[in-house]
Amino acid sequence: xxxxxxxxxxxxxxxxxxxxxxxxVLLMVEAWRSAHRASQQAFDSQLESAALxxxxxxxxxxxxxxxxxxxxxxxILATQQQERVxxxxxxxxxxxxxxxxxxxxxxAWRAQVANEPLAVTTTFDDTSWRLYGREYDSAGWITxxxxxxxxxxxxxxxxxLAGELFERSVGHFVAMVLLAGVLMILTMRVALAPMRRLxxxxxRREADxxxxxxxxxxxxxxxxxxxxxxxxxxxxxxxxxxxxFTADASHQLKTPLAGLQSTSELALQSAxxxxxxxxxxxxxxxxERTSRLASQLLSLAxxxxxxxxxxxxxxxxxxxxxxxxxxxxxxxVASQHDLGLAELPPEPLxxxxxxxxxxxxxxxxxDNALRYTPPGxxxxxxxxxxxDEALMFVEDNGPGVTYEACHQLLRPFERxxxxxxxxxxxxxxxxxxxxxxxxxxxxxETLEPHGLMVKLYLPLYPPPYQPRHENEQAP
Amino acid sequence: MKMLSPLLACRLVRQTxxxxxxxxxxxxxxxxxxxxxxxxxxxREVVAPLLEAFQVxxxxxxxxxxxxxxxxxxxxxxxxxxxxxxxxxxxxPWQMARVNEGYARPVDSPQTRNWPTWAKWRDEVFGFxxxxxxxxxxxxxxxxxxxxxxxxxxxxxxxxxxxxLRGKVTTYSPLTSGIGYTLFQQDARYSARFWDLVVGMxxxxxxxxxxxxxxxxxISEGRYWLGYxxxxxxxMVWAQEHPExxxxxxxxxxxxxxxxxxxxxxxxxxxxxxxFVNFLLSREGQRVLAGKTPLFSVLPGIIxxxxxxxxxxxxxxxxxxxxxxxxxxxxxxxxxRNAFLDRWRREFRRDDGx
Numbered sequence: 001x002x003x004x005x006x007x008x009x010x011x012x013x014x015x016x017x018x019x020x021x022x023x024x025v026l027l028m029v030e031a032w033r034s035a036h037r038a039s040q041q042a043f044d045s046q047l048e049s050a051a052l053x054x055x056x057x058x059x060x061x062x063x064x065x066x067x068x069x070x071x072x073x074x075x076i077l078a079t080q081q082q083e084r085v086x087x088x089x090x091x092x093x094x095x096x097x098x099x100x101x102x103x104x105x106x107x108a109w110r111a112q113v114a115n116e117p118l119a120v121t122t123t124f125d126d127t128s129w130r131l132y133g134r135e136y137d138s139a140g141w142i143t144x145x146x147x148x149x150x151x152x153x154x155x156x157x158x159x160x161l162a163g164e165l166f167e168r169s170v171g172h173f174v175a176m177v178l179l180a181g182v183l184m185i186l187t188m189r190v191a192l193a194p195m196r197r198l199x200x201x202x203x204r205r206e207a208d209x210x211x212x213x214x215x216x217x218x219x220x221x222x223x224x225x226x227x228x229x230x231x232x233x234x235x236x237x238x239x240x241x242x243x244x245f246t247a248d249a250s251h252q253l254k255t256p257l258a259g260l261q262s263t264s265e266l267a268l269q270s271a272x273x274x275x276x277x278x279x280x281x282x283x284x285x286x287x288e289r290t291s292r293l294a295s296q297l298l299s300l301a302x303x304x305x306x307x308x309x310x311x312x313x314x315x316x317x318x319x320x321x322x323x324x325x326x327x328x329x330x331x332x333v334a335s336q337h338d339l340g341l342a343e344l345p346p347e348p349l350x351x352x353x354x355x356x357x358x359x360x361x362x363x364x365x366x367d368n369a370l371r372y373t374p375p376g377x378x379x380x381x382x383x384x385x386x387x388d389e390a391l392m393f394v395e396d397n398g399p400g401v402t403y404e405a406c407h408q409l410l411r412p413f414e415r416x417x418x419x420x421x422x423x424x425x426x427x428x429x430x431x432x433x434x435x436x437x438x439x440x441x442x443x444x445e446t447l448e449p450h451g452l453m454v455k456l457y458l459p460l461y462p463p464p465y466q467p468r469h470e471n472e473q474a475p
Numbered sequence: 476m477k478m479l480s481p482l483l484a485c486r487l488v489r490q491t492x493x494x495x496x497x498x499x500x501x502x503x504x505x506x507x508x509x510x511x512x513x514x515x516x517x518x519r520e521v522v523a524p525l526l527e528a529f530q531v532x533x534x535x536x537x538x539x540x541x542x543x544x545x546x547x548x549x550x551x552x553x554x555x556x557x558x559x560x561x562x563x564x565x566x567x568p569w570q571m572a573r574v575n576e577g578y579a580r581p582v583d584s585p586q587t588r589n590w591p592t593w594a595k596w597r598d599e600v601f602g603f604x605x606x607x608x609x610x611x612x613x614x615x616x617x618x619x620x621x622x623x624x625x626x627x628x629x630x631x632x633x634x635x636x637x638x639x640l641r642g643k644v645t646t647y648s649p650l651t652s653g654i655g656y657t658l659f660q661q662d663a664r665y666s667a668r669f670w671d672l673v674v675g676m677x678x679x680x681x682x683x684x685x686x687x688x689x690x691x692x693x694i695s696e697g698r699y700w701l702g703y704x705x706x707x708x709x710x711m712v713w714a715q716e717h718p719e720x721x722x723x724x725x726x727x728x729x730x731x732x733x734x735x736x737x738x739x740x741x742x743x744x745x746x747x748x749x750x751f752v753n754f755l756l757s758r759e760g761q762r763v764l765a766g767k768t769p770l771f772s773v774l775p776g777i778i779x780x781x782x783x784x785x786x787x788x789x790x791x792x793x794x795x796x797x798x799x800x801x802x803x804x805x806x807x808x809x810x811x812r813n814a815f816l817d818r819w820r821r822e823f824r825r826d827d828g829x
Binding site for chain 2 (some may be wrong): 024066067069070071073075077078082084097098100101125127357372
């Protein structure tokens with residue numbers, strides 16, 4: 001089930017928008033501050049030069065400081081923006097010697113100016129002013145008192161300059177964002193192109209085309225392409241095995257059906273009821289075998305195509321083994337062989353599997369052993385604990401198989417080079433499927449001097465409803 | 476003869492104006508609660524055509540034009556009582572100081588935006604006239620000596636002909652006249668030799684008057700032969716009526732003053748006040764100024780006998796308008812003023828002992 005959770009483009013766009021907005025706010029705040037700082041500095045330096053020019057004009061006459069305010073200083077103060085201007089010369093005790101406007105200079109400011117120049121923003125008759133004060137030592141013939149020069153102007157020009165600087169920054173930023181947006185769109189197109197190419201490639205594919213992908217992908221998509229290739233390969237395999245299985249199954253079913261047909265034809269040509277009876281018996285046997293074959297095919301198909309393993313119960317291998325063997329020992333087919341049970345471990349061995357499946361495995365293995373060994377052979381069934389696994393085995397002292405054939409035996413319809421016997425060749429394949437289904441390992445081992453041992457390793461589980469520590473104490 | 480027509484109009488208007496104002500004062504059509512008060516250091520008869528034109532354009536505004544001295548106007552602005560709307564004065568530094576103190580209200584209109592930048596400050600105060608400063612002499616002078624054409628000529632005459640000229644020279648008193656003080660300050664800024672001129676004035680015992688009209692009357696009556704730093708606007712009109720008076724635009728440099736107008740911050744009729752200022756600065760107002768008053772129009776492109784453009788064509792690049800900027804504020808600085816007046820007195824009396 002594929003669920004669509006937003007689009008990549010939208011996600012990128014949202015991220016870009018969020019980032020740009022956040023960054024933009026920070027930048028704007030900074031731009032605002034720096035614009036004001038810059039204009040403040042520019043205009044404060046005007047105040048400073050005006051104060052300097054005025055200080056140049058200070059002279060002492062008798063014991064009085066006299067200052068003929070220079071016209072140039074006033075023009076510097078007014079600036080291009082034609083600010084209203086203020087200037088004053090104060091004695092150190094705050095008495096204005098000369099002032100063009102009745103500004104109150106705070107005593108605190110005067111005290112500060114005594115140490116270093118000071119620039120302050122203040123309000124005077126509803127207008128915002130910037131004042132700058134500075135103390136100058138001036139040598140007179142009689143007194144040597146310092147004087148304070150205060151200058152100031154309205155802040156229209158500062159605001160205008162700051163606004164202009166800020167607007168310029170905002171303009172730059174907006175242009176940058178627009179450019180980044182356009183570039184982002186282009187980048188997204190370029191970056192998502194391989195994705196689009198892959199999509200087109202997959203869409204154009206024939207339904208049964210399982211060949212590996214033939215395309216160029218960027219590093220980031222390598223894994224996706226590999227996974228797709230892997231998926232294709234697995235599908236190809238399973239398809240091939242399915243085809244082989246179907247072909248084999250058809251072939252297997254065809255042989256007994258052909259036998260049935262020829263037997264029935266022969267019987268029909270004869271008028272002797274005794275021959276009919278013989279033919280019917282043969283046909284009955286054959287039908288029985290065919291039916292068994294069909295049920296085996298069915299269970300194999302079922303095992304192969306059950307997708308997810310459902311939650312299965314814990315079963316005790318010992319009891320299942322004991323029951324199955326008792327069942328088989330009583331059967332007609334086992335009468336010619338020596339079917340025995342190895343010594344079972346004293347405690348129950350819990351594995352996670354279905355009892356019917358274990359029975360099916362054992363049944364198949366025992367059936368195989370009975371079928372492919374000469375009468376009188378020994379067949380031993382047993383179970384052992386090996387570490388955290390249970391080992392279930394069926395061994396015989398029959399002719400055994402070659403090492404190379406071991407693997408092939410697990411394929412359906414393989415009979416270890418003994419196609420003459422009447423088995424279906426599905427037994428081990430079913431066992432293998434079941435083993436895979438429950439996470440067990442299946443091993444075939446040839447025995448010396450002769451014989452075959454089929455081993456099945458199943459993971460052990462702690463016993464149900466029992467405290468864990470008992471299990472840990474177990475050897 | 477060409478110059479006579481505006482003058483005639485002036486005189487005619489002078490008689491009719493009173494009547495017009497009486498009519499307007501009693502008019503029930505008046506849309507404003509109180510009349511528009513214009514406090515002006517500007518002779519009513521000189522500016523009458525302009526006022527009349529304003530009334531024609533704004534019949535709904537009741538105009539109260541009060542002609543006062545520059546000093547009175549300046550004091551009124553600070554006091555704010557009685558309430559006043561528009562302030563007009565030729566005492567440029569004082570006008571500037573009041574504007575700097577925040578007594579003006581900015582006027583934003585097409586007229587103010589269109590106004591030349593050199594003739595306005597902060598869009599609050601506007602120089603709307605262009606009045607050259609001239610020398611004037613009596614014809615008698617030319618019988619005895621070559622009349623002065625430049626400041627240097629004048630200085631030479633004062634030192635070479637001081638016996639003939641004793642008591643016959645007149646100029647502004649810097650102590651009693653704001654315009655006179657401003658002009659001398661500006662003269663001193665342009666040339667250090669200005670002080671030689673002051674010494675010369677003292678040498679011939681120059682008579683100090685407080686307005687141009689008194690100087691012109693003295694010249695006409697024959698009391699004075701030579702006047703220095705007269706308002707050209709008044710002198711030119713006077714010379715047309717009094718052929719014995721010759722007006723000389725100094726050939727080296729000629730100062731120009733501007734009447735400055737602003738709307739008072741606490742104007743009771745701000746809209747009417749703005750309308751008045753806008754009219755002063757409008758093409759129509761300036762056309763009246765150029766055609767019917769001797770105040771000279773500032774606005775380029777205005778046709779008339781009295782325009783800055785025409786003056787420039789005559790005097791070339793020698794016109795030096797007193798700059799309308801913050802440097803004017805220096806002139807009203809008390810310490811600077813005292814220092815200047817002290818020096819003036821000192822230089823004026825330098826030769827007394829001799």
